[in-house]
Amino acid sequence: MGKLDTLDPQIAAVIDAGYLVPLPKRDAEGRRVVLSCMGRFDPHLYDSCVMARVHSMIVELLLDEPRSQLLGYTHVNDEAGMQMPHVSLWSLSDVRVMLNCIQVHSTTTTHEPRSQLLGYTHVKDEAGMQMPHVSLWSLSDKTHFVNIPHYGVRFFEFAVSLLSDKLKDRVMFHRTSEDLTKHVDPEILPKEYGGTVPLKDMIEELKSKLLTYRSDLLALDDMSVDLYALEKNDLTQDIHSTSGSFRKLELD
Template identity: 80%
Template structure:
């Protein structure tokens, strides 16, 4: 389902490679004080006039697959820092409301990641309603883990600036982080492409669900007989 979002996760794909090289999305090398992997996204570094939502989604999917093999991250979870500076109306129009619903459903129910905290900063006034709608679709647990900040200075009151790129008060330039990410993605290229060879037998799942329902119903009748 939705192959344009989750398949062909090729670090050498020209469009995806350009988005990664621009620094739109990058896992930070330093973890936070609780040991969580931090993922930074910079909306202003994604050109909505050149790339569509499918390219954006594939970029995210590729980073997710890269991080899922970190046992420490699976245990301690992830923190997301989303800088919306430079966001334009074309960014908002990339996604239909239906696509937003589907994507957030995937993030909550299909992606095996522990999303411990999500920060949004520098949201322009015309993007507020969009993010309000998106957050309204989250579970109560995830809603409680979302924080909004007006400025980068406000953000650093909650996120240690030393783990962020130099542009945000840290010590390592964002460019260096991007180059390291590109190397790691290339090392994992064959594994990422091999994901397309995996498949799920939906018929078998439906059959298994039906069998479980039958056994569950039978068990209920047995319980009634005993009662």
């Protein structure tokens, strides 16, 4: 899929447009709030691969935050400006694969002590393209959708229908930004949504952070995964051994 390079012209343009922005302030539960604005992604200039790379980059950036690993995320999706070309970026088969991955990952999130210790692997579909929302969605405690155009309703109804009841309970739909602020503190959101800090300032902060982590993100391409590592990992064996010991304990 290519390197996650914040200086890549296409990635830089999408980031600069404000398509996907982790907001500086956390919610009342301490969760990082991630805002995506579909109308800020130009489907005539960029394809699904660029979208996936941007999502993957933000996911990697957020997974480096221990607090976020423990507390999860709140995802706010503003679909204002969504066009039919946006919908056609991903085939129904892609959507099915992605949602299936989300449901599998939702059972093995960072909230699990073992996962906190051993880490994660990223999911790729049969074609090798990394699914953009998987890691972030699987760690989301609440996902909000707002300003869905009438021609996009069926698409989201189809997507949500494929989710488990557990994940369906995490999804909320709002007609307007005003409705959204009844569930998400407007102080967390950009000024354009009722907050105080302009979105452009949040974008600049994100760009600065991505530059700071650029070498780490590029280094991901040099990593490989040993599928048998868990079988050979001493820490894993210690955990299994410890778990077995606890099961043998008897209380007086």
